[in-house]
Amino acid sequence: MATYKHFLVDTPAPYVAHVQINRPKKLNAFFEEMWLELKVVFDTLSVSPDIRAIILSGAGDRAFTAGLDVQAASEAGVLKQQEGKTSDVARKAVGIKRHVQEFQDCISSIEKCEKPVICVMHGIAFGLGLDISTCADIRICTSDVRFSVKEVDIGLAADIGTLSRLPKVVGSFSWVKDVSLSARIFSGDEALRVGFVSHVLENKEAALAKGLETAKLLAEKSPVAVQGTKELLNHARDNKLADSLRYTGVWNSAAIQTSDVERAMLSGLKKTKPRFEKL
Amino acid sequence: MATYKHFLVDTPAPYVAHVQINRPKKLNAFFEEMWLELKVVFDTLSVSPDIRAIILSGAGDRAFTAGLDVQAASEAGVLKQQEGKTSDVARKAVGIKRHVQEFQDCISSIEKCEKPVICVMHGIAFGLGLDISTCADIRICTSDVRFSVKEVDIGLAADIGTLSRLPKVVGSFSWVKDVSLSARIFSGDEALRVGFVSHVLENKEAALAKGLETAKLLAEKSPVAVQGTKELLNHARDNKLADSLRYTGVWNSAAIQTSDVERAMLSGLKKTKPRFEKL
Amino acid sequence: MATYKHFLVDTPAPYVAHVQINRPKKLNAFFEEMWLELKVVFDTLSVSPDIRAIILSGAGDRAFTAGLDVQAASEAGVLKQQEGKTSDVARKAVGIKRHVQEFQDCISSIEKCEKPVICVMHGIAFGLGLDISTCADIRICTSDVRFSVKEVDIGLAADIGTLSRLPKVVGSFSWVKDVSLSARIFSGDEALRVGFVSHVLENKEAALAKGLETAKLLAEKSPVAVQGTKELLNHARDNKLADSLRYTGVWNSAAIQTSDVERAMLSGLKKTKPRFEKL
Amino acid sequence: MATYKHFLVDTPAPYVAHVQINRPKKLNAFFEEMWLELKVVFDTLSVSPDIRAIILSGAGDRAFTAGLDVQAASEAGVLKQQEGKTSDVARKAVGIKRHVQEFQDCISSIEKCEKPVICVMHGIAFGLGLDISTCADIRICTSDVRFSVKEVDIGLAADIGTLSRLPKVVGSFSWVKDVSLSARIFSGDEALRVGFVSHVLENKEAALAKGLETAKLLAEKSPVAVQGTKELLNHARDNKLADSLRYTGVWNSAAIQTSDVERAMLSGLKKTKPRFEKL
Amino acid sequence: MATYKHFLVDTPAPYVAHVQINRPKKLNAFFEEMWLELKVVFDTLSVSPDIRAIILSGAGDRAFTAGLDVQAASEAGVLKQQEGKTSDVARKAVGIKRHVQEFQDCISSIEKCEKPVICVMHGIAFGLGLDISTCADIRICTSDVRFSVKEVDIGLAADIGTLSRLPKVVGSFSWVKDVSLSARIFSGDEALRVGFVSHVLENKEAALAKGLETAKLLAEKSPVAVQGTKELLNHARDNKLADSLRYTGVWNSAAIQTSDVERAMLSGLKKTKPRFEKL
Amino acid sequence: MATYKHFLVDTPAPYVAHVQINRPKKLNAFFEEMWLELKVVFDTLSVSPDIRAIILSGAGDRAFTAGLDVQAASEAGVLKQQEGKTSDVARKAVGIKRHVQEFQDCISSIEKCEKPVICVMHGIAFGLGLDISTCADIRICTSDVRFSVKEVDIGLAADIGTLSRLPKVVGSFSWVKDVSLSARIFSGDEALRVGFVSHVLENKEAALAKGLETAKLLAEKSPVAVQGTKELLNHARDNKLADSLRYTGVWNSAAIQTSDVERAMLSGLKKTKPRFEKL
Incomplete structure (x- = not known):
């Protein structure tokens, strides 16, 4: 630091x-x-x-x-x-x-x-x-x-x-x-x-x-998921519903391609703590 | 009245x-x-x-x-x-x-x-x-x-x-x-x-x-401050954050030049009740 | 059904x-x-x-x-x-x-x-x-x-x-x-x-x-009134106050012409249950 | 006047x-x-x-x-x-x-x-x-x-x-x-x-x-049509497309019920000048 | 067809x-x-x-x-x-x-x-x-x-x-x-x-x-580029500049990762017609 | 420079x-x-x-x-x-x-x-x-x-x-x-x-x-007037008419108090070139 x-x-x-x-x-x-x-x-x-x-x-x-x-x-x-x-x-x-x-x-x-x-x-x-x-x-x-x-x-x-x-x-x-x-x-x-x-x-x-x-x-948690959630909630606060949904769809079109989804799901099934790549 | x-x-x-x-x-x-x-x-x-x-x-x-x-x-x-x-x-x-x-x-x-x-x-x-x-x-x-x-x-x-x-x-x-x-x-x-x-x-x-x-x-209170606060809160309710901040900056570019600021500060230090010009 | x-x-x-x-x-x-x-x-x-x-x-x-x-x-x-x-x-x-x-x-x-x-x-x-x-x-x-x-x-x-x-x-x-x-x-x-x-x-x-x-x-209740209320509240959530009032005025310019108003008022006076046409 | x-x-x-x-x-x-x-x-x-x-x-x-x-x-x-x-x-x-x-x-x-x-x-x-x-x-x-x-x-x-x-x-x-x-x-x-x-x-x-x-x-022309057109164009200038279309639909839900439509159409067929009620 | x-x-x-x-x-x-x-x-x-x-x-x-x-x-x-x-x-x-x-x-x-x-x-x-x-x-x-x-x-x-x-x-x-x-x-x-x-x-x-x-x-042309351009222009028409720039950044955060960029650039250098994957 | x-x-x-x-x-x-x-x-x-x-x-x-x-x-x-x-x-x-x-x-x-x-x-x-x-x-x-x-x-x-x-x-x-x-x-x-x-x-x-x-x-020209004009035109491009008028009123509530107005008017009457304070 x-x-x-x-x-x-x-x-x-x-x-x-x-x-x-x-x-x-x-x-x-x-x-x-x-x-x-x-x-x-x-x-x-x-x-x-x-x-x-x-x-x-x-x-x-x-x-x-x-x-x-x-x-x-x-x-x-x-x-x-x-x-x-x-x-x-x-x-x-x-x-x-x-x-x-x-x-x-x-x-x-x-x-x-x-x-x-x-x-x-x-x-x-x-x-x-x-x-x-x-x-x-x-x-x-x-x-x-x-x-x-x-x-x-x-x-x-x-x-x-x-x-x-x-x-x-x-x-x-x-x-x-x-x-x-x-x-x-x-x-x-x-x-x-x-x-x-x-x-x-x-x-x-x-x-x-x-x-x-x-x-x-x-x-x-997955930093991709957490940071995306912050961004989308702040966007929602300031925008109309339809615009917020549209932005969300575009945001997640890249974010969902992360390997974090698979890691998180596997950890959920195996009851282990997932480890996520740095972001 | x-x-x-x-x-x-x-x-x-x-x-x-x-x-x-x-x-x-x-x-x-x-x-x-x-x-x-x-x-x-x-x-x-x-x-x-x-x-x-x-x-x-x-x-x-x-x-x-x-x-x-x-x-x-x-x-x-x-x-x-x-x-x-x-x-x-x-x-x-x-x-x-x-x-x-x-x-x-x-x-x-x-x-x-x-x-x-x-x-x-x-x-x-x-x-x-x-x-x-x-x-x-x-x-x-x-x-x-x-x-x-x-x-x-x-x-x-x-x-x-x-x-x-x-x-x-x-x-x-x-x-x-x-x-x-x-x-x-x-x-x-x-x-x-x-x-x-x-x-x-x-x-x-x-x-x-x-x-x-x-x-x-x-x-x-200072009527400049109170009435400005009402105006800015009503503006905030209806506008995006960035627009609200921009409007606030412009609003206060005139309002801050009031003598009320000095009067209010002095009264605060002296523990007296400030008196403000009519508005 | x-x-x-x-x-x-x-x-x-x-x-x-x-x-x-x-x-x-x-x-x-x-x-x-x-x-x-x-x-x-x-x-x-x-x-x-x-x-x-x-x-x-x-x-x-x-x-x-x-x-x-x-x-x-x-x-x-x-x-x-x-x-x-x-x-x-x-x-x-x-x-x-x-x-x-x-x-x-x-x-x-x-x-x-x-x-x-x-x-x-x-x-x-x-x-x-x-x-x-x-x-x-x-x-x-x-x-x-x-x-x-x-x-x-x-x-x-x-x-x-x-x-x-x-x-x-x-x-x-x-x-x-x-x-x-x-x-x-x-x-x-x-x-x-x-x-x-x-x-x-x-x-x-x-x-x-x-x-x-x-x-x-x-x-x-009157379905004209209830469905209009849902629509106007959803519109209000997403729009500025002035736009919401304008939309409301236009919406009600047709809706108020319904016979439900008279039926509802009469029923209110007579303490009976009003019946409303289907919608 | x-x-x-x-x-x-x-x-x-x-x-x-x-x-x-x-x-x-x-x-x-x-x-x-x-x-x-x-x-x-x-x-x-x-x-x-x-x-x-x-x-x-x-x-x-x-x-x-x-x-x-x-x-x-x-x-x-x-x-x-x-x-x-x-x-x-x-x-x-x-x-x-x-x-x-x-x-x-x-x-x-x-x-x-x-x-x-x-x-x-x-x-x-x-x-x-x-x-x-x-x-x-x-x-x-x-x-x-x-x-x-x-x-x-x-x-x-x-x-x-x-x-x-x-x-x-x-x-x-x-x-x-x-x-x-x-x-x-x-x-x-x-x-x-x-x-x-x-x-x-x-x-x-x-x-x-x-x-x-x-x-x-x-x-x-029909004053219902002309005045509606002015209102809808001014609304369109200031609003997003989806909001404009929605407002248009609500506006016309009353306006279309005018008798001017029938009068205008008949006059069109008969090649006469239509007369419209005052507005 | x-x-x-x-x-x-x-x-x-x-x-x-x-x-x-x-x-x-x-x-x-x-x-x-x-x-x-x-x-x-x-x-x-x-x-x-x-x-x-x-x-x-x-x-x-x-x-x-x-x-x-x-x-x-x-x-x-x-x-x-x-x-x-x-x-x-x-x-x-x-x-x-x-x-x-x-x-x-x-x-x-x-x-x-x-x-x-x-x-x-x-x-x-x-x-x-x-x-x-x-x-x-x-x-x-x-x-x-x-x-x-x-x-x-x-x-x-x-x-x-x-x-x-x-x-x-x-x-x-x-x-x-x-x-x-x-x-x-x-x-x-x-x-x-x-x-x-x-x-x-x-x-x-x-x-x-x-x-x-x-x-x-x-x-x-690259369909990723062309279709993205249509989407972003339509978004710009309806949105404030700051919102449009933000949306553009998110859109391109996925789109730029396409292989079309490399193909297009190479073709540009080689003066050949690029071929792009279907979309 | x-x-x-x-x-x-x-x-x-x-x-x-x-x-x-x-x-x-x-x-x-x-x-x-x-x-x-x-x-x-x-x-x-x-x-x-x-x-x-x-x-x-x-x-x-x-x-x-x-x-x-x-x-x-x-x-x-x-x-x-x-x-x-x-x-x-x-x-x-x-x-x-x-x-x-x-x-x-x-x-x-x-x-x-x-x-x-x-x-x-x-x-x-x-x-x-x-x-x-x-x-x-x-x-x-x-x-x-x-x-x-x-x-x-x-x-x-x-x-x-x-x-x-x-x-x-x-x-x-x-x-x-x-x-x-x-x-x-x-x-x-x-x-x-x-x-x-x-x-x-x-x-x-x-x-x-x-x-x-x-x-x-x-x-x-007066820099207060020119720079205000740029700001207000850019604001107008991105905002609804009512918001733009409101912002303009607040902007000018300070800007109009400039001495440039008097200088510009006097110069206009006297047919001289006005000089304005730096900004």
Whole structure:
């Protein structure tokens, strides 16, 4: 595994990577250098043949992440950067748009990662923490987690993905609007009830154990099948049924020709664990 | 606040409007003049700088609304209107289509209203009551509420918005079809379980109090942030992820230039309540 | 009712058809001839004027269906068929794509059926069983049912509809990905909690009784209203709000001209059961 | 015909309306009051049973329209209006957005008009003149017409419809970008060559005669057929093929039941002119 | 080649099929049995390994096709069929919708055919003739051809595909509306000028020769490449750019693995004609 | 201007960049290193405040570009790369898909470039040359240019953008399919007739002069207006009308606040050349 400045990345089990946001003294709050590196981490794992499932969590006891480092942003963030350059509203707007798109692209790298990502959240998970977690495939949390779509409290509509993805990962639009408009804190139990997370565990250790168990389960399956399933589900979310079926047929016209099908079937009959070629 | 014939509109708290459907003797059932006025009410509030959150409820003890006033409709409704004009099926169809679109437009004014709308429902909430409430942003109800997608019982597929919006505000398509195909009555508890409402309170008084509390909370935030959040969530519901992210970036390229960001941040640091310019 | 080779079809109540997958000795597992016949069954019921609601279940005590008959598939399935013909990857891909599309079309006949379909599931409901049930309108199950999106376990991304439809029938995307990526078994209670099914009953008998009760309820309503409601909800799932409202207006411009409206209203006033012309 | 302040509306032939932009001294340049009235004109004609085809042209010898009255805009336009109210960029942006949407809605009334609109252009047709003409169904011009997507020359990307519609009414995207990015003037002959207009006539009189001839031809046809054709073509432009075919089937399920089909067929056999009921 | 009742199908060159509408005495006008058989013809050719390109033309000297056989339709068509069954408008509408969809499906078989279809038109090409030709990939005509979107003249908006496809095969929307709203006859030269056809030849013999020459050219290419190109162009027409690029990447991930690439390249170097395996 | 290995980039006029593909000895044929660098060039120009319009051409007398360097591809291209790694069809497919997407992204950088790109083509413009030119905004060519969608001739469906973009830049779908299915060479005059190019000049010198004249014209306009126009036209191409209008309104809510509007208007009145702040 490569070494990163702001992230700890190790492999707790075969084919499983664990990525930790590693700025615990600042509640894992993000500044620009960090999200640029986040993209490098996930772009690398996406095509690494040694990785089949990824766990994403926050280092330390207190937070998954407190979100954007507001102090850093006010000193060196996009508004600060625009200030010196121009006073023209339209030109500032172009600068902001470029910045937001780059920021979005960095966070979207989690969703675009070909391998499934399991996000394990504890303590504080505010603002950017939700942008990040809505990009993950499976969400797990602790019972003490405190979630908030925090942006409204700093005068902003969240723009790094939460407002785009939350209505597509949770079915209750009334709840989505409630938490997004009010910035109120909600708990792991509430998150489970509405389907934002799949599991709530008693503490960080247990939540990570659950994440690892799930990651190992996925890593034992055919990577052709698992990665195809992620791709097809993400495609389905965004497309009409007929388009999704058509895309699925074309996808599988190559994927089904894999030797994994035969290996998986034989292992099923023989009750052995199949081994699959790297991908 | 302006005075309306069929709606009571007052301001129970600063920047909060309360709109009551006001025909309690007839269970707040609607006839054409009422939905035309409903649009005037919400179009006005949408651009009123003195309003930042809206509560919508039904006057009286018995009903949010019983829906369409069927008797009025059979005497003066669209079918009656077409009858005298022509016997040609295609020409009648054009007349009906115009009528349905105008009716839809009136109800959609709630969704298009730039300010968040909190719908508080008690007693009977049938037919048009669901068309209306699916346009609202946050739904709250009493434990005695009786909901029904009633239209099937009068030989109709609901056409004023319920069938278009319900699959997008509730995640369980099996449940959506169950209640829409059968017109069966469902309770507040069931509505909470599937995510149709966000909160169930013991009676109308408590539900209105919850609605007011929520409205006040939203009204204290930056209106730039709150109204942007509503717009971006509604856009996300209807668009592909990539389009939603692109739209968000453009939206915020102007919105982020607001002074509200600085005010909100400063207030956060100083632990004071921020004051925001009207919008 | 016509007689079929692999399906039992009878009419347990007026206007209600009951379709049973009828290969209980093999856990109702499917081979090609069966899904071709499934399409014939549903295409026929779709336009049969004597049917207004359909129940779909599996014969025998042990399974709704175990899914694809893997043994049959490995002996005579698509991969086997391609083998003899060509060794060119692209040509095989074309053959597979044609096969998958035909297979998808057969299963989609349940969704395209103009009459509402209530799927009652017990015992094993694996793989193709989920493809089939996600096409149904209302899902009911027993408490002993064992569900699994099984395909990943045989090296495949599910391609007959589950991955395309599951994100649209269940609101929690975290849960959808969890079960689709892991192929883990989930229970009726879990299915109810996330909204995949609408009701869980104690055993097959009770579940079928619930299905029949629901089907009879739907069969008593105006078929113009019920079938229009199914069509408009399916359209809404796949389309933007504005398109859905426009389509609804055009649909109802003909549908509202039915005599069912008057019959239903009169019956409502007179407290009698309306009778509706066949459709 | 009603009388309007800024438009001349008369009926040069049965079922044909002629709308003239009537501010010839100012080259038919538009200020706000005018586009608000334009919407009233077309909304009225849209549902007038006495009108089946509409000609739109500019009064006087010199111009279809010079576009936005820039002087009026700089004195009382949207920017001027925002100025006094607020200096907050985000609040100004909201005000501008509301203004642009209202302006767009007014011009779109031409496209939404149920009756076909034939736009006849001569002399100057700049800026807003193109926004307007791209909403029309059929475009005719004189050989002396001078077209320009003028907005770039006043520091603006055209926002009242030209940039949204021009790529959909002309097939050559290279040409569309050429004229939109450069604001260069193009002639009627060039417009014909790329398909922007259908006919070029030698002068205004001849162009109006051609417009009238076409309008009369359309006005003699079944209004059910003509208005359905306009609706279905506009739907097709914006939708996928499968959606367009589906919408067409539903549309015609009512429209085909018109008596116009029999009348038209009989007249065809008898070589007489059919007469159709008003619509 | 199979023998058909209403179509002549032969193979004028290797891998080339020629389909002729064969009812010359009635100007190749269509009745229901014919379009049902048309679908059989094209569904068969679509998967026939011996065919790589198809020419479609009309038998006899006088017409490609006069379109729908209006007399047959008035005696046994959809309206006639509905008449006896029910007088309920909504029920008639359902019957009509089913009929239109089946009719559309038959004609769409030309577009869905995996092999490219070259449509050669002469004499009369009215109504259904345009529905059919807009499904083809390449259109060729004679200089004496007379085209008309005829439906408006019999009180109908064309519903078998012309209104859905014409705006997508011709770039000038003004022209599309002109001919669709007016039903006026247009010539081969006009068709060439607007891009509806690719070539105009002096007579039927020359047009067929041009069609055959084109078909032979396509039939000599790699069928993997040609059929993939047809599929990807049809996908592009209906989808956003990003979706089209994504689909293309997945499509070619299998297709590029064909041995045709090597064969084609080698032949290119050696200046020989490549031979490709059947598809 | 930065210096590049495979591209010459200079500034022939203020705010105008000229990018030349610079491998004339090999007919400017591309290998992987080149398209990776192409993206760097255009990503850099996209945000360079000193550039407002870009000309793209091929160095040397003989070719814009012959397309993919087939020899290099067969020695070091994607198929070669996959060969060594795996023999599993599905795994090869994943590798190919990654490669194609990266390749597409590089070429798409021309389209995503915020500044308008004018493509000037002479001599040979085959295969990848068309992928590249369909990304440009305005196309100009010489009368001796020879165009070909060449991929079919090497056993491939073009996958780097031509098949996705050509149907959206040229209105005649019959012509698009003709040239894409047959790989036949077409001339500049034919390209002009169908609207693929905007201008044909007698030789390379004249074509470059025309390109430069156009680029200078665009570079003199407000960059806020020009770049907004490019963005909105590209958005319109891919979106429904209502979405495009909505996006336009939001875009201009910031853009209109630019000082360029006032500067442009004043210059218009004073007949002077406006000067605009960098963007």
